[in-house]
Amino acid sequence: MSQCTEASHAYPAEERLRALFVRSLDGDAAAYHVFLQELARHVRALLRKRLPNLRDDVEDLVHEVLLAIHKGRHTYRRDEPLTAWVHAILRYKVADFLRARARREALHDPLDDLPELFAESDIEPAEARRDLGKLLDQLPDRQKLPILHMKLEGRSVEETARATGLSEPAVKVGVHRGLKALALRIRRGKT
Structure with a gap:
């Protein structure tokens, strides 16, 4: 059959x-x-x-x-x-x-129901800074410096341009390209 x-x-x-x-x-x-x-x-x-x-x-x-x-x-x-x-x-x-x-x-799960999400991290701040430093050191200065000044120190585009000697558009491009490169490295596990 x-x-x-x-x-x-x-x-x-x-x-x-x-x-x-x-x-x-x-x-x-x-x-x-x-x-x-x-x-x-x-x-x-x-x-x-x-x-x-x-x-x-x-x-x-x-x-x-x-x-x-x-x-x-x-x-x-x-x-x-x-x-x-x-x-x-x-x-x-x-x-x-x-x-x-x-x-x-x-x-849609409320975050209030997840107190462990806000518990202290197991990662020491010094280790996190070291890892971030390693990642940033892999970038060229035109990307690394704008990220340091703007994203980590909280400076404006104008302040970052003065501090680095880059133009304001170059600062914006540097941050964008640098973050993109960091994300790619992290995804590939290359720290």
């Missing part, structure tokens, strides 16, 4: 949806329209059952799944069960949605 035949017995809509989808792959636009409508009903029912606490988000997820199926329809192998392919896409979309939702919710 082939995989497709086995799947059609396990999932009654498999045979009908697969036939519609295969016809649509062969250019039948009407079959594709019916396929998307019927698949949307099945996906919606499955999501409502599996994610009962997220009812408001089900329609968005249904649209995400249908869009992913549309974009990836060329990847479907006709000798494989359609439902396995659809469920794989569905799993990825639900996982992506839940990760994004968790990130959004984390942004």
